[in-house]
Structures are given as C-alpha cells and as structure tokens.
Amino acid sequence: MIVVRLLMQTVVLALGQIWANKVRSLLTTLGIVIGVAAVVATVAAIEGLRGFVLGEFETFGVNKMYLSGQVPRDKRGQVNWREVALTLDEIDAIVEHSPSVTAINPFWSAGGKVEYGEATIGSARVTGIFPAWHDIENRHVIEGRPFNSLDNEQRRYALLINEQTIEELNLPKNPVGEHVLLAGRRFQIVGVVETLDLSEMFGGGESRAEFFVPFQTAMVLNPQGMIGWAVGTISSPDVAEDARAEVDSIMRSLRGLDPEEEPTFQVEILQEHLDRFKTMSAGLIAGATGIVGISLLVGGIGIMNIMLVSVSERTREIGLRKAVGARPLVILIQFLTEAVVLCLMGGAVGIAIGQGIILLLKQIPDAPLEHANMPLWAIALAVGFCAVTGVVFGVFPAIKAARLDPIVALRHD
C-alpha cells in the first residue's frame, strides 16, 4: 500500500518534472524516439515482406524441387543445351533411387497455333505433363477430369486448359468436351485447372492462357523438343539437403561426372531458398534490434546527462525532502522513476512515429507491404529496452541524489 502510493506519487512527480521542462525533455529523448521509430518501422517492414514472401512460398509449395540441365560455365560454347537436357531415364532413376524425392514430373514443351471458332492464339504455350503433375504442382481440376496414365500411354489428344484460356478463346463457360485445333490437330478439352495466384515477383501477375497435353502427346507434337526442366516434391522440408545430395549423386553417376567436376545439371529446392530467406530476415531483424540497442545507448547517455543536470538543479529540493524525512532509497526511486518515465515516453513517441511510418509505407503502390504490421513482441521489446535504458542510465544520477547529505544539499545554491 505505502509502496503503491509512493510509486504513484513519484510517477506524478516525474511527469510534473518532465512537463515543467518540456523542451529539454523532448530534446533529451530525441535519440530514443528516433531509434525506436526507425527500428519499429524496419521490423514491421521486414515482417511484412516476410509474411508476403512466405505466403508466396506457401502457394508454390515449399516441398518443391526443380531439376534441369545446365551447361557448365567452363564449357560454354562447346556443349549445347540439348546435350545436357534431362532424359526420362534419369527422371525414372531419381524417383526410384532417391528416398527423399517422392515424385517428379518432367515437362516437354511444344507450341503452336490454337484455334477455336473465330478465336486464335498465335503461339500458345503448350506443355506436356504426367498425371503426377496435378499433385506435385498442387493444381487440380475445377472442371472435368485430370490426366491419367492412359492419356499418356495412348498419346491421346487430350487437353487441359486454365480459366484464362476460356476467356481468350471465347469457350463456353463449361468447356469440357469442346474440341480445339492445336498445331492443326483436333484436341478435346478434358478438364480445367486453376490459374496459379502468384505475384509478379514470383512469375505470376498477368495470367496467361495455358495448355497442358499428355507428355507422350507433346513428344509427338514436337519431336525436336527436349525436357526443359522437371518439378518434383520432397517428402518433407527437413530432407531438403538429403534430397539435394541424393539427386546430385544419382545424376553424377548416370552422367559419369566426378564429384569435383562442374555438374551438367542443376537442382533447386525451394525449401533451401526459404531457409536462406528466413535466415536473412532474422538477420535483418537482429540487425535492426542491434541498431535500437546502439541508439538507446546514445539516447541513454543523453538521459544520464539530463538526470545529472536535474539532480544538481534540484539539490536544494532534495535536501529539503531529506530534511523532512525522505529516506535515501525513496530519493533513489524518485529519480530512477523520472529517468524511466522519460525513456518510456520517448519510446512511446517513437512507437507512435514508427506506426506512422508504417502507415505511410503501406500507401506506396505495388510495394508488397500490406502485411507490414508491428508485431506485439517488437512493441514489448521496445518498451522493455526503454525501461532498461532508463534504469541503467538513471541509476548513477539517482544514487548521486540519494547519497546527498541533507545539510550540504540544503546549503547548495
């Protein structure tokens, strides 16, 4: 009870003191205000970006692996793309021998003119796929049926399109069963798949008409083609490194490459990028937190300075308080409270300004910052840091005040 009352009185006293020296208090806390505002805005921006990127990864599926042929840097001009392209045997070998890789779908690109009634698309993107593709890319049909192995084995002229295609070719609302001309051949639409909802940054953006045909059919359409790349899934995010190692060793042994030799293929595992990104953003946040530490240190020195000034200005007052019975500890608490209140006010102003900056950042068109919000932990951390700064830098002046001899203090002028 007495502690609560005393604390309340000290806080009121501290606020009064700060109010009495408005300008000075403001200038003193400027370091803290700016530091906290900058960090709060930065953390929120990073968090926002993180939320955005993680969302995109989520859409992609983080368990994805990309595989393609690659001309080694030292063999540019000597080797052509066709020579390093993946083969179906290699794909089969990986699925069979790599325990971490659950499925792979290679792509065979064809292309050509697509016609439906009056509508034509000059050079359509036509891709040959295996039935596994639906699960790997997480793109299931919303109308009709997915591909099956018979479509592939019998090289059927079956066609999957996306929603965008319906619009561009003026197809009926439910186009399943319709026939379109693709490279002069009659294909039947068997299903419609969803268009991937990705931002521009990740290759989405303006959606395009897409055409998918069975893999073997694509080979017939474009016999000169090759497997440009393949997409696979790994069994879990934790096996990303294992999957890379397994695929690497299988491919090297199939292609007769020494372990040190530059590979003629490339493995990309999304999870690894995600891990790298997470490490990077965590690093950025740690860096920002470090900056707040430094700015609070600088701000704290200002606080200490002003508290020392305050103690010496109010020496007589301290003397009087002691004369009427204030214990040294009470004087210590009084000045410590003042320093902490000063720092917390600086922190509060900083957080408010930081929020303002975030609101401004969100106004920037096309910046991926809709998710830019200050996490609660960052606010708590900022407040905690400020309080600690107040205590650390307030304690020396407070001790100085508490130690003052009453009669010496009263004689001070």
Next chain:
Amino acid sequence: MLGRRRANAGADAPAIRVTGLEKVYKMGVERVRALDGVDLQINTGEFVAIMGASGSGKSTLMNMLGCLDRPSAGEYELAGIPTRKMSATRLAKVRNERIGFIFQTFELLPRASAIQNVMLPMIYSKKHLFGARGRAKAALRKVGLGDRMRHRPNQLSGGQRQRVAVARALVNDPAILLADEPTGNLDSQTTTEIIGLFTDLHNDGQTIVIVTHEEEVAGYAERIVRLRDGKVFSDMPTSEDPLHTAYLQSIASTAARRANAEAQGAPA
C-alpha cells in the same frame, strides 16, 4: 491533535540531551571547530532560545539537534535514544516523525501549493496513509492560513511563507520544534506574528528551540542558551540572563528618555 506531546517517548528522559558535542569542519588543511564540547539538556515542554555572535556555532548545533548533520564527537540523545549509531535511513525516519525543522529561508517547494508543501512530510511517513490532506488543512488553519491553501509560495508574503513552513514542521506531530532564525528574513511586524504563533504552540505544550539574534525574540522564550566559539557560555532562565535584563533595561531607559524628551520638548 497537533502540537501535543508524545507520551511514549522515553517517559522521564529529557527531550534533548547533548554531551561533549563537537563538530570540526575540515577545509583543506585548516580545521574549524564549529562546536567545541557542548553540553545541553532541554526538557519536554521547554521553550529555549539559542543566541550568540555570528559564527559561534548556533546553526551547526541546530543541525545536529535536527539530525540533519552528524557530530564529530559527543553524544546526542533524543528522548533518551542515542542517535550516534543510526543509519541515514533511520535518521530520516527520526527527522520525519520526531522533529519539525523551520529554516530562515523557509525552503518551500516553489511549484507546489501551500497544502502540497505541508503534506510533504506525510508522503514519507507510514503513519498518515489516510487523511493526510485533512491533517495538512488543520495545520494550515492552525497557523492562520485556512484561506491560502492553494496559493503557491510566490503568491504569499514572507510571513505567510514562514507560516506554511511552521505548518509543515507541525504536521507530523513532532516531539521537538526547531527553528533556525525563523524571523531572520521577516520585518518586525511579521516577526511579532510568528513569535506569537510559537508562544501559542508553547502554551499548548510543544517543546521549542529557536535560534535568534534578537533579544526581543529571545524574550518570548523561558530560557536563553548563549554560545561563544562553539561553547556554551551561559545558560539560564530568561528572567535571570544578565544580557537580556540589560537589554530590557536599555529599552526601558530609551523609552523613558524618549518620553522625557517629548515631555520637555512639547512646551517649547
């Protein structure tokens, strides 16, 4: 309620007992003996004036009695309790609960109102958790400032400021009231008012010690202690003090001479 003596404090012990008190100030290599073996006893309910030339050690002694400073040697017993070994915290408690101190320069907090100034000692006391404001109001009324509670020090006259300081000294019901030249900064009219207040308190039973330069002020006390060079040089009831009686005679004769001069000059 206010100014009443504490019955609990060491039943028979004198309010103040000082033995062999010394205070030496070191200024570089030089040593100033501000107090040089003072023995003094003041009983409960007494009204004592301390006098002496400037630099004789009056303020130094008062600061010791008020537990604001520590002696270099000697013992000070407050209501029978030795204070020599008390910690700073303990001394603060003693100042808060047992001593009311009045300064020549009032020492009010400039930004606080009269009532806030009077409440200050109670902030640091466990005794008056509740009703602090009521006590402060009562104390202000007692010193005749019932209508000036919300005034700040700079909105009050010198005499009123000193009354606020007296109210503050009284608010925690101190065993002894100490005043170091309480009228030193006041005109004679206000001096009379303040000293009248002290007399009233004394009549209520309050133990009072004041330092003064003025024989007129000392005349209100029952006893005068005179210091010279840090030593007690005379200590007797006011009525027996030769210096004071000489003073009284001198003003009586001045008055007589003036009356005489007027009587003689009038017909001319």
